[in-house]
Amino acid sequence: MSDKKEHDFLEIAKKRGKIRNVQEAFKDYPVEEEWHQGRIETIFQLKEESEEYYLYKIGDIVFVNEYTYDDGNQGKNHLFVIVEQNNLAVPIENFGMLISSNLKKIRYQANKLLEKNTINGLDKNSIIKTDVIYKISNSQILFKIGEVELDKVEEYKKAFYESLK
Numbered sequence: 001m002s003d004k005k006e007h008d009f010l011e012i013a014k015k016r017g018k019i020r021n022v023q024e025a026f027k028d029y030p031v032e033e034e035w036h037q038g039r040i041e042t043i044f045q046l047k048e049e050s051e052e053y054y055l056y057k058i059g060d061i062v063f064v065n066e067y068t069y070d071d072g073n074q075g076k077n078h079l080f081v082i083v084e085q086n087n088l089a090v091p092i093e094n095f096g097m098l099i100s101s102n103l104k105k106i107r108y109q110a111n112k113l114l115e116k117n118t119i120n121g122l123d124k125n126s127i128i129k130t131d132v133i134y135k136i137s138n139s140q141i142l143f144k145i146g147e148v149e150l151d152k153v154e155e156y157k158k159a160f161y162e163s164l165k
Helices: 003-015 023-028 103-107 150-163
Strands: 019-021 060-068 074-086 093-100 111-114 126-129 133-137 141-147
Touching: 003 019, 003 074, 003 150, 019 023, 060 093, 074 133, 074 150, 103 111, 103 126, 111 150
Parallel strands: 019 133
Antiparallel strands: 060 074, 060 141, 074 093, 093 126, 093 133, 111 126
C-alpha cells in the first residue's frame, strides 16, 4: 500500500473519531470473556529472548498489555492485529484492531471471522473488530503470536470504511 493510502486511512479514522487508546478496548471487550482470560502463560510460554527490541509489522497478531502494576505484574492482556503503522514517530506507533474469541459478537456487521490456523497462532476461532482502530505503542506489546495475510488486513480496512457509512 502506498504511503498516501496509509496516510489517508489514518486521517479518515482520526477525523471520524475511530482511533482510540488501547485501554478502551479492554472496557468494551473484557479479557475475562476471552479464552485466555488475560493470562500470558495460557497463550504463550515465555522464553528468554536475545533481542531487546522487536520490530512488528502490518499483519502481525500481538499480545498487548493494558498497563503495568506498581509491583511490575502485567494487567489485562488482549490480542490485536496490526493494520497500520506510523513509522515517522519514534517509537513507532502501531494501529490495531481488537481480536476477540467471543463469537457471539460476530452478529455485528463490523466484526469479521478469523478462523484459527497455524499461521495466526490462535487457539480458537475469533473475530476482528473492524469499526475501531486502537493506538498501540511497541512498549505495550508483550509478544507476537502469529500473523494474518496482507489481503486479510486489506479486507479488515475495507470493513472499517464500510462501518463509516
